[in-house]
Amino acid sequence: MEKTDSHSWLQALGLEQHDSKQNVILRYLHDNQISVAMFVFFVVMAIRSLVSRQRDAAKTGANRHYLEAPSFPEIDGLDKFDWKTEDPIKLRTFKPKYYLTMAIQNLDPSELLTMDRTYVERVKYRSKIIAESSDICIRVHDDARIRPAVIELYTYLLSHYLPKRFPQMFKLHYASFETGNQFMLENLVTKQVFATEPTNVTPTETLLKTLGMTVDEDFLFLLTEEGAESSDPKYVFQALVCICPSGWDPREKIGQSLASIHAPVPGYADKLESSMDRYFKNIEVGKYVKRSNWAITQHEELFMPDPNSNHAKQDEQVEAVTEIDPDKTFLRCERQTLHRLPKSKALVFAFKTYMDTMRDIKLEGLGDDLADAIDGLRTGNVPAMSHYKRSPVWGQAVKEYLRS
DSSP: OHHHHHHHHHHHHTHHHHHHHHHHHHHHHHHTHHHHHHHHHHHHHHHHHHHHHHHHHHHHTGGGTSOOOTTSOOOOOOTTOOGGGOOOOOOOOOOSSOOOOOOOEEOOGGGSSOOOTTHHHHHHHHHHHHHHHHHHHEEEOSOTTHHHHHHHHHHHIIIIIHHHHOTTTEEEEEEEETTEEEEEEEETTTOOEEESSOOTTSOHHHHHHHHHHHOSOEEEEEEEOTTOOOSSOOEEEEEEEOSOOBSOOHHHHTTOBHHHHTTTSTTHHHHTHHHHHHHHHHOOTTOOEEEEEEEEESOOOSOBOOHHHHOOOTTOOOOOOSOOOTTSOEEEEEEEEEEEOTTTOOEEEEEEEEEEEHHHHHHTTOHHHHHHHHHHTTTSSOTTHHHHTTHHHHHHHHHHHHHO
């Protein structure tokens, strides 16, 4: 009777049942020691791996959503920037008289690249041109010095500039890749993902292609002539990704000096060559500059590698048009930038192309100003610029529309 009472009492307290559960667990652990040990091992390794990755990420700055780039100037992030509502920049640098000068202005390094509401349309167009005409728009000269320069700009833009400057559009991830764990840049707009550091076997052309599909700027890399020991070295175009050439073929410019590239431009040899060479030689790391140009074209295509499309040779006979379509005749402007890379010391010349119709210009109230600037092509310091820009073809018809 006492034993039964004691048993009932233990049941009432739940201790006997609890002890039974413990025994079951102990027997399971004893019978499955290897499985349990393996489970614990993998859990521990997973935790260690996670902690290690977090530690590595913190060391490299990924905890702030971008990697550090101490060799480059400090830039400001646009935390509240809305690219979907941002209008394209309006470049209105035309003047009553055309003077061929460098017209360089200082540039805030934060403003190296620009983004606006045309981004999706533009990168789709750029990807299409690259897919169809990569042999024209992506070129690399046979010079071993150029690959480190391309890698330097590529790594800087993808790991630092883009995720820091435009965090609403680009995001950095620390993830597994074909070469192991590394940082990847996700384009939040196009959903593309690219490694921020190329492997040794990644072709230089592939890096240029990625840049061409990711931003709306074209990049041209310049280095001094290979083996040149002159105190006044000449700079040569060594690599480029150029989706928006305006009347020039990138295939003909690669490996050429500044003087050779600008040979068709009236007045360049007399007005600009020496000052351009001197400026390119002396521009220091950390110095960023910009300038802009303008032209009028009856082509709406951005990709215009045909040298005869927007320019006329000195002795070329051209025929004037009697009228224009104001929605298919464009003011074509380039926002050009220049800076020197800190490690490779290569110069990076970049430009973004903007297109505005004649109707847009007139609606802005600038019709008379642009018409005066067209007349001014003949009255500046290089009168031949009027023929070079094909003004005799469209000039009179455009002026009549703008002044009407």
